[in-house]
Amino acid sequence: xxxxxxxxxxxxxxxxxxxxxxxxxxxxxxxxxxxxxxxxxxxxxxxxxxxxxxxxxxxxxxxxxxxxxxxxxxxxxxxxxxxxxxxxxxxxxxxxxxxxxxxxxxxxxxxxxxxxxxxxxxxxxxxxxxxxxxxxxxxxxxxxxxxxxxxxxxxxxxxxxxxxxxxxxxxxxxxxxxxxxxxxxxxxxxxxxxxxxxxxxxxxxxxxxxxxxxxxxxxxxxxxxxxxxxxxxxxxxxxxxxxxxxxxxxxxxxxxxxxxxxxxxxxxxxxxxxxxxxxxxxxxxxxxxxxxxxxxxxxxxxxxxxxxxxxxxxxxxxxxxxxxxxxxxxxxxxxxxxxxxxxxxxxxxxxxxxxxxxxxxxxxxxxxxxxxxxxxxxxxxxxxxxxxxxxxxxxxxxxxxxxxxxxxxxxxxxxxxxxxxxxxxxxxxxxxxxxxxxxxxxxxxxxxxxxxxxxxxxxxxxxxxxxxxxxxxxxxxxxxxxxxxxxxxxxxxxxxxxxxxxxxxxxxxxxxxxxxxxxxxxxxxxxxxxxxxxxxxxxxxxxxxxxxxxxxxxxxxxxxxxxxxxxxxxxxxxxxxxxxxxxxxxxxxxxxxxxxxxxxxxxxxxxxxxxxxxxxxxxxxxxxxxxxxxxxxxxxxxxxxxxxxxxxxxxxxxxxxxxxxxxxxxxxxxxxxxxxxxxxxxxxxxxxxxxxxxxxxxxxxxxxxxxxxxxxxxxxxxxxx
Numbered sequence: 001x002x003x004x005x006x007x008x009x010x011x012x013x014x015x016x017x018x019x020x021x022x023x024x025x026x027x028x029x030x031x032x033x034x035x036x037x038x039x040x041x042x043x044x045x046x047x048x049x050x051x052x053x054x055x056x057x058x059x060x061x062x063x064x065x066x067x068x069x070x071x072x073x074x075x076x077x078x079x080x081x082x083x084x085x086x087x088x089x090x091x092x093x094x095x096x097x098x099x100x101x102x103x104x105x106x107x108x109x110x111x112x113x114x115x116x117x118x119x120x121x122x123x124x125x126x127x128x129x130x131x132x133x134x135x136x137x138x139x140x141x142x143x144x145x146x147x148x149x150x151x152x153x154x155x156x157x158x159x160x161x162x163x164x165x166x167x168x169x170x171x172x173x174x175x176x177x178x179x180x181x182x183x184x185x186x187x188x189x190x191x192x193x194x195x196x197x198x199x200x201x202x203x204x205x206x207x208x209x210x211x212x213x214x215x216x217x218x219x220x221x222x223x224x225x226x227x228x229x230x231x232x233x234x235x236x237x238x239x240x241x242x243x244x245x246x247x248x249x250x251x252x253x254x255x256x257x258x259x260x261x262x263x264x265x266x267x268x269x270x271x272x273x274x275x276x277x278x279x280x281x282x283x284x285x286x287x288x289x290x291x292x293x294x295x296x297x298x299x300x301x302x303x304x305x306x307x308x309x310x311x312x313x314x315x316x317x318x319x320x321x322x323x324x325x326x327x328x329x330x331x332x333x334x335x336x337x338x339x340x341x342x343x344x345x346x347x348x349x350x351x352x353x354x355x356x357x358x359x360x361x362x363x364x365x366x367x368x369x370x371x372x373x374x375x376x377x378x379x380x381x382x383x384x385x386x387x388x389x390x391x392x393x394x395x396x397x398x399x400x401x402x403x404x405x406x407x408x409x410x411x412x413x414x415x416x417x418x419x420x421x422x423x424x425x426x427x428x429x430x431x432x433x434x435x436x437x438x439x440x441x442x443x444x445x446x447x448x449x450x451x452x453x454x455x456x457x458x459x460x461x462x463x464x465x466x467x468x469x470x471x472x473x474x475x476x477x478x479x480x481x482x483x484x485x486x487x488x489x490x491x492x493x494x495x496x497x498x499x500x501x502x503x504x505x506x507x508x509x510x511x512x513x514x515x516x517x518x519x520x521x522x523x524x525x526x527x528x529x530x531x532x533x534x535x536x537x538x539x540x541x542x543x544x545x546x547x548x549x550x551x552x553x554x555x556x557x558x559x560x561x562x563x564x565x566x567x568x569x570x571x572x573x574x575x576x577x578x579x580x581x582x583x584x585x586x587x588x589x590x591x592x593x594x595x596x597x598x599x600x601x602x603x604x605x606x607x608x609x610x611x612x613x614x615x616x617x618x619x620x621x622x623x624x625x626x627x628x629x630x631x632x633x634x635x636x637x638x639x640x641x642x643x644x645x646x647x648x649x650x651x652x653x654x655x656x657x658x659x660x661x662x663x664x665x666x667x668x669x670x671x672x673x674x675x676x677x678x679x680x681x682x683x684x685x686x687x688x689x690x691x692x693x694x695x696x697x698x699x700x701x702x703x704x705x706x707x708x709x710x711x712x713x714x715x716x717x718x719x720x721x
Contacts (some may be wrong), residue, residue: 002154006031007310007491012095012108013078014085015115016041016069018048018294019279022113022301023308024069028076028372036455036495037078037311038106040085040097044070044581047137048536049294050362053331056144057171063576064381067369069333074570075372079455081106082581085115089251090273101588102509104458107498111309112277112304113262113270117244121159124240126220131159134168140239147237153180154236157225159217161186163193163330166201166242170333172239173208183233185225187216193292196348197340203348204332217430244281244292252605258284266319268304275311275530279304288322289341295326298365314479331359340711351356374573398568398651399453400678404609427545431622432471432605435543442539446471449485449532450678453567458502459584461531465510466590467679468533470606471594474682477537478546479516482507486523486528496525503531514592547604547687549623551713558594558705559586559681561612562640562672565649575715579639586637587679593701595692598684607680613673613718614660615683623685624712628721629662631669633708644668653674664720673720685711 009032013020016039018204027037052063073080083099090113095111097104119133119140127133132143146445147153151362158169161184169184176182184205189212190198205212215227225235246260256263256271261284263271267426270276271286280297290296303320326613328340337358338350380389391611397403426435426442433446452460465482472479484507488499500523511518516535566583591606598604603623605615612634620627645668686694691707698705 007036007489007495009033010036010038010107010495011308011312012038012040012106012111014040014088014095014111014113014263015282016046016067016081017114017116017280017282018067019296019297019301019304020112020114021046021067021069021072022298023305024072024076024078025369026301026305027078027309028072031077032309032312033253036078036491037079038108039069039073039078040095040106041069041080042082042084043136044068044080044082044577048366050365051133053171054359056168057142057174057331057333059335062141064366067366070570070576070580071372071575072340072369073574074573077455080458081456082584086249088255090253090255090276092674100585101462101506104502104505108136108275110275110277110308111177111310112279112281113250114278114297115247115250115282117246117281119160119240119242120245120627121217121240121242122245122248124159124217124220127240129236130220130222131238131240134164143237148175154223154623155181155183155234155250156237157183157185157233157235157238158239159185159240160240160242161189161212162191162241163167163328165239166190166205167331168239168241169210170208171331173210174333178209180415181211181234183211183213183235185213185215185217185227185233185623187214188213188224193341194340194346194347194348196515197328197338200338200348200350201330203573208333230242244453246282250282258286266321267307267317268300268320269307269317277308282518285320285322287319290322293326293328293667296322299323306310308631311491318394321442327417329361330355331355331358367454372573396571396651397597398571399451399677400563400564400567400676404676406650411640416591423565431545432474433477433537433543435475436502442541442542442543443480444472444475444477444537444539445535446537447532447534449530452529452531453571453678454584455529457499457529457531458506459588459616460529461503461586462510463584463679464531465507465533466588467608468535469510470591470608470679470682471516472535472537473591474544474604474606475537475594476599476601476604477539479514480536480538482511482536484518484521484523484533485532485534486521487526487528488523489527489529490525495632507533510590513589544599544601544604546603546605546619546622549619549625549711551625552601552688553627553685554688554691554707555616555627555629555709555711556598556600556684556686556691556698556705557607557635557681557708558684558698558703559607560635560637560640561607561677561680562637562644562675563587563610563674563678563680564652564676565640565643565648566637567678568650569639569648572648574646574648575643576639579637583637590679591682594682594698594703594705597697597701597703598682598686601686603685605683607677607683609676609678610660610661611656611674611676613662615658617660617718619685620711620716620718623711624716625711627672627709627711627714627718629709629718630707631664631720633668633706634669634673635704635706635708636669636672640672641668644672650676660718662720670720681705690691
């Protein structure tokens, strides 16, 4: 998040299609100083369509055909907003985005559309309820996986006898074998290919025993596809692959369209909108019409990247001149493929050699987007003081709670402090929050801030607010008020205003839902984005402290651990985007529901920077008990254990391990107990007799809490079993 050149321009890429994926790589290889780059897409991983039939057939895993947009965004220095664009206001230069946390408004100076197409069939009755469009692929993949898991597999029908539908039908036949009927339905038979390729495809359909049915589907039920003639085709699994359907919301934007596709001129600028571009299947090339094919998106990427760069730097634009002839390689189910040079030549060679050729081309394309240069620490400056080189050459400084000062340093400093006593200040340093008595009311007070681990100020503010609220909730309090402390990277006034609006909108939503209000705060500009909050909360009764735990109590944890490892790995380009996206979502959700159920706990704390072990040991010391942790019961964020096995650690790990030793065999899980958590779960000590009922109430509220151990009589310590 280091920013040396002031941020002055916002470039927003709407959609993670192939062209935009390549643009991200190009901007990563050659950044534009002063540019804030944003990618908007509902998925952390997008599918490379060239390998999609191969995945359906079982030749490729999901990871092999997935373009990890989270990793690409990190490499490009971009923020990724996981949501679907729903409208574009070209006059106000704003994009409305629907996210899991709610609607957002993203401003732009220059924007580009690459949102692809769908295979949905909105005019076919019942398809939305019973059909499976091939695009968007994640939805189809889930349905296909469920189908494959069935012991008794119903008949398959593929609607659409173009090249895409034919490839899918052949792939499914290869995957399920000859025992399941597969039918291909097309209104005019096979389409979209020259005579030689059509003959080859028909021959392979016949060889695979796939029936080609001519007709137009007008209805889909749970068991059948109904044709316009009234014929009923058995279809327990009905797939939509009939051509290219544009995204519906685009037609409502007022942009010029052709059959729902955005019209662009030779520079890829939307006609009439100099600051809005479009590429890929969602665009209609008015200067050189071409069929929908991924090759044009790939070829357009270089021109698109140049023109986007030119728009934000004041350079000249280039025209995109798509080639007239291009190669089509069509998979035939098994490890075989057929080739056609378009426009059609009278030859269509096929076989295993063509498949291997196609496979090399596809893997080479994916390699461009997956083999990204790794981030390296900057070399130490010449003449640096002793010890500086060792720190600079270590792993990059983590963000979130991984950048905290170690507990040992803090304890030593706080132990030497002398402060006057006050009757209305009931606790000093040591618990999650200070406890004050204001009249007859108990008030808890805390402050926290986070060094940004994502370039998205809105998402960062939401997580920082939930993180700060954790201390209030751990004390059994309800949010009352908050003061914001915000450091923005140096930027122009328009960009400052956009960033601040996103931060305060997200934070206001979190505190508003928690019952608190933002009173104001303080802002400044600095080297990187940092967001924090000072919060007051009110307690109806006595606050829950660290010191009330009793021997025999059950330990309940309300969220997985491992966020520090995942965030460190994401900074290094080693984490899976899907795992990172799931982590962001979990952190942004907060612990309000869990806190409401655990309000009667004997003792409670939120698991944050000092790790599960550090916060548990603090509870043990304050309560005078020992803890037994059940290793197999400790929940772990997806991907974190594998990264720990690979040696990924947060920069705070060593300090945490030294401060809170855990007895037990060394292992990756043992290490994760010292992993600093950001916006982590609540750790509560509850009476053994009430544990099952508490867990049931948590489950009823949608909280995935688990019992992870027990407290015992003995000197304060932690044993992992």
